[in-house]
Amino acid sequence: xxxxxxxxxxxxxxxxxxxxxxxxxxxxxxxxxxxxxxxxxxxxxxxxxxxxxxxxxxxxxxxxxxxxxxxxxxxxxxxxxxxxxxxxxxxxxxxxxxxxxxxxxxxxxxxxxxxxxxxxxxxxxxxxxxxxxxxxxxxxxxxxxxxxxxxxxxxxxxxxxxxxxxxxxxxxxxxxxxxxxxxxxxxxxxxxxxxxxxxxxxxxxxxxxxxxxxxxxxxxxxxxxxxxxxxxxxxxxxxxxxxxxxxxxxxxxxxxxxxxxxxxxxxxxxxxxxxxxxxxxxxxxxxxxxxxxxxxxxxxxxxxxxxxxxxxxxxxxxxxxxxxxxxxxxxxxxxxxxxxxxxxxxxxxxxxxxxxxxxxxxxxxxxxxxxxxxxxxxxxxxxxxxxxxxxxxxxxxxxxxxxxxxxxxxxxxxxxxxxxxxxxxxxxxxxxxxxxxxxxxxxxxxxxxxxxxxxxxxxxxxxxxxxxxxxxxxxxxxxxxxxxxxxxxxxxxxxxxxxxxxxxxxxxxxxxxxxxxxxxxxxxxxxxxxxxxxxxxxxxxxxxxxxxxxxxxxxxxxxxxxxxxxxxxxxxxxxxxxxxxxxxx
Numbered sequence: 131x132x133x134x135x136x137x138x139x140x141x142x143x144x145x146x147x148x149x150x151x152x153x154x155x156x157x158x159x160x161x162x163x164x165x166x167x168x169x170x171x172x173x174x175x176x177x178x179x180x181x182x183x184x185x186x187x188x189x190x191x192x193x194x195x196x197x198x199x200x201x202x203x204x205x206x207x208x209x210x211x212x213x214x215x216x217x218x219x220x221x222x223x224x225x226x227x228x229x230x231x232x233x234x235x236x237x238x239x240x241x242x243x244x245x246x247x248x249x250x251x252x253x254x255x256x257x258x259x260x261x262x263x264x265x266x267x268x269x270x271x272x273x274x275x276x277x278x279x280x281x282x283x284x285x286x287x288x289x290x291x292x293x294x295x296x297x298x299x300x301x302x303x304x305x306x307x308x309x310x311x312x313x314x315x316x317x318x319x320x321x322x323x324x325x326x327x328x329x330x331x332x333x334x335x336x337x338x339x340x341x342x343x344x345x346x347x348x349x350x351x352x353x354x355x356x357x358x359x360x361x362x363x364x365x366x367x368x369x370x371x372x373x374x375x376x377x378x379x380x381x382x383x384x385x386x387x388x389x390x391x392x393x394x395x396x397x398x399x400x401x402x403x404x405x406x407x408x409x410x411x412x413x414x415x416x417x418x419x420x421x422x423x424x425x426x427x428x429x430x431x432x433x434x435x436x437x438x439x440x441x442x443x444x445x446x447x448x449x450x451x452x453x454x455x456x457x458x459x460x461x462x463x464x465x466x467x468x469x470x471x472x473x474x475x476x477x478x479x480x481x482x483x484x485x486x487x488x489x490x491x492x493x494x495x496x497x498x499x500x501x502x503x504x505x506x507x508x509x510x511x512x513x514x515x516x517x518x519x520x521x522x523x524x525x526x527x528x529x530x531x532x533x534x535x536x537x538x539x540x541x542x543x544x545x546x547x548x549x550x551x552x553x554x555x556x557x558x559x560x561x562x563x564x565x566x567x568x569x570x571x572x573x574x575x576x577x578x579x580x581x582x583x584x585x586x587x588x589x590x591x592x593x594x595x596x597x598x599x600x601x602x603x604x605x606x607x608x609x610x611x612x613x614x615x616x617x618x619x620x621x622x623x624x625x626x627x628x629x630x631x632x633x634x635x636x637x638x639x640x641x642x643x644x645x646x647x648x649x650x651x652x653x654x655x656x657x658x659x660x661x662x663x664x665x666x667x668x669x670x671x672x673x674x675x676x677x678x679x680x681x682x683x684x685x686x687x688x689x690x691x692x693x694x695x696x697x698x699x700x701x702x703x704x705x706x707x708x709x710x711x712x713x714x715x
Contacts, residue, residue, distance in 0.1 A: 141291065142169040142171050144259060145192060161227075170289060174223070198259065202256055274287065281440075323673075334439055344615040360476075370404065388437045390436050403435075427461045431458075432455070435452075436453075438451065453594070457587075461583040472523070481591075482557070486605075495535045543558050549606070558589055563585075608696055611711075611715055619675045622682075627685075638707075
């Protein structure tokens with residue numbers, strides 16, 4: 131990975147060099163890091179209308195630089211000389227960055243040079259541009275970005291590219307991205323009539339249609355049923371709260387800028403729209419005295435929270451302002467942690483194996499050395515040790531990541547791989563030794579003394595909206611039979627067989643699926659439009675209906691049903707139809 135990071139970082143500088151060569155004295159450079167799949171550079175064009183079509187020109191210039199096999203030289207400058215360089219070359223953004231380094235007490239500044247192009251950077255880089263493998267990168271897009279991510283600052287142009295260690299890997303990634311574009315949940319959400327957005331409602335506030343509402347209900351019900359079997363009981367909390375709750379929990383200091391505020395017109399009292407549910411659940415625990423005999427106490431809720439995300443960061447269902455969490459919290463003793471976490475891990479495994487996302491691994495998310503965390507280091511050390519032991523005991527494939535913890539405790543974040551190989555964070559289990567103490571939560575132990583419980587946070591889907599964005603793209607909209615909004619569509623060839631259609635409808639109405647995931651009556655429609663059969667079949671295929679029943683005169687005579695599935699067609703006797711549907715996944 132270090133070699134790949136060096137390649138991508140070097141390409142960011144080669145991109146900047148190509149821009150400088152193509153537009154001399156017309157470009158001011160911001161920053162250009164490597165990314166998870168490639169690189170980008172944020173630049174400010176002075177008098178240049180840079181467009182997507184110009185990417186090919188810049189890419190050709192990059193290959194010219196690569197083919198020259200130029201040395202990527204490292205050197206240092208005293209900070210004042212570096213400031214003079216930035217001022218003399220008109221690089222105002224670099225001047226600002228160097229000024230910040232000087233203010234932080236830095237005496238020298240690191241630079242790299244490719245030919246005539248000079249840039250401040252710490253690396254890592256390749257030794258020569260000729261080390262860039264043939265066919266290993268491609269410029270992909272231009273976009274907008276505010277300088278230093280501040281909406282009050284200059285609007286930069288972000289030029290982005292992708293890069294891999296070989297042409298073969300690059301092609302595989304491009305193929306995957308082409309497939310991802312076909313599966314884009316925003317596109318499918320519109321085509322399959324699942325959700326919409328309205329400018330009158332607001333950005334980042336999705337509206338689920340009847341079909342989309344059914345889809346999300348099936349998953350919410352499934353998540354609730356798994357947790358209910360594990361001993362969780364439902365609670366309910368209001369959508370607004372006094373800000374004192376979040377000041378006590380620590381969320382106000384950490385996430386205060388993300389809160390939607392509401393003011394009472396009666397007395398001016400300030401409330402916040404709840405961004406999460408854990409502080410509310412602590413107050414249910416605190417509502418009465420607790421004994422060790424009561425523990426563990428397991429609460430669950432499926433409820434919508436609200437976060438004031440920046441408009442530019444919103445994207446379909448992946449990032450929204452109203453997010454529904456299938457949230458769970460366990461209040462238990464230290465010695466009960468192992469049992470409770472194991473039960474939660476089993477819920478996660480059951481949920482994702484059932485929906486066909488079996489390739490799970492766990493990220494053990496630890497704190498780093500920054501000061502954005504609550505609680506003593508010793509408490510964190512204990513919690514992080516327990517997290518790792520629990521991952522091993524539950525036979526989880528895992529990796530460790532510093533800086534990914536919640537501000538109150540370490541996490542087991544589950545990562546699921548979708549049908550085209552992308553990895554997404556989904557479920558989470560979090561240990562919290564901090565918040566119970568901040569709220570003064572207690573229970574009386576066997577000796578009549580008061581102890582502080584441990585709090586375990588869990589979400590199976592996380593955000594329902596974000597989960598659905600992943601699932602829609604994972605399935606490409608071909609939903610399993612049990613959760614499909616419309617499971618069956620009946621296509622009669624003519625009106626003369628309406629009595630036979632009625633018989634089919636009666637069978638479907640009287641069939642209750644035994645599949646524990648479905649636990650409902652069948653959802654079906656009859657297409658009675660005066661369209662040709664070919665048109666009706668085409669429309670059913672476009673809506674990705676799992677089961678299409680095609681009925682004609684011959685079917686009526688023979689007492690059979692012609693069934694069209696995604697991958698096959700077959701005939702079934704009407705008397706066997708109910709059993710046939712029971713076996714569909």
